[in-house]
Amino acid sequence: MKIAFLGTGLMGTGFVRRLRATGHEVNVWNRSADKARRLEADGAHAFANAADAIAGVDRIHLSLADDASVDAVLEPLASSVPAATWIVDHTTTAVAPTAERAARWQARGRQFVHAPVFMGPANCAEGTGLMLLACTQARHEALLPALQQMTGTVAYLGEDPSRAAAFKLFGNMTLLGFIGVLADVNRLAHALGIGTADAFSLFKHFNPGATLPQRAERIVSADVTQPSFELAMARKDLRLMIEDAARGGVDLYVTPAIARLFDEAIARGQGALDTVVAARIPNP
Secondary structure: OEEEEEOOOHHHHHHHHHHHHOOOEEEEEOOOHHHHHHHHHHOOEEOOOHHHHOOOOOEEEEOOOOHHHHHHHHHHHOOOOOOOOEEEEOOOOOHHHHHHHHHHHHHOOOEEEEOOEEOOHHHHHHOOOEEEEEOOHHHHHHHHHHHHOOOOEEEEOOOOOOHHHHHHHHHHHHHHHHHHHHHHHHHHHHHOOOOHHHHHHHHHOOOHHHHHHHHHHHHHHOOOOOOOOEHHHHHHHHHHHHHHHHHOOOOOOHHHHHHHHHHHHHHOOOOOOEHHHHHOOOOO
């Protein structure tokens, strides 16, 4: 197949190499032209402008920075994209602009789908990881074999084109939240005179991420009246963390926000319930 890839940063470069390895002819374009030209060593064809790169291709893939960059690249091409050519956007974008973009291209009679990924550059090159897809069932079925060549798993999220954008943000919020928590662990360790590597050695034995699916399910549906970790006791532990950090002259960032969340639940009379009750949206 002949494919255009617009945006050859770290992820785009990995995807292009994967597409080449699976036998596709690939045209590439990037705002910084040298990044596109580097892929000529992998057999890609670099173009100075996007309009030339998409000429005669079966699919157009994008991996750009944000909503503004997607529209800045795609909108000038609106009259140049044939109705039969797929537009597959892997960019992490906001929910409402993604829905608007999908509707705009649908009104033009074009096949636009949003397919963001949980894949690092190495995953893109190896064809491993997770790709999200939200589009009509017919488009999902038509694209699935091609997208499966690019990733380990394609998760179909339904026909609402904005859902892939939403679920991508859910995932990235979780991943970035981990970094915030690790930052607080590191800061608390510093306050206690414990080195970063020493503190983080805990996670060779203790994997809190393994409990994430169970905790998420408990938030959704489990009975919180039989606590495995009582909210009031969890709030006490947060107090200990904040106080020990303060004794060492260190401020925590994420932990005080969690404490405020727990305080609000306790103020609602939920202190004796399971900790996950604090994560539920309160009834009005």
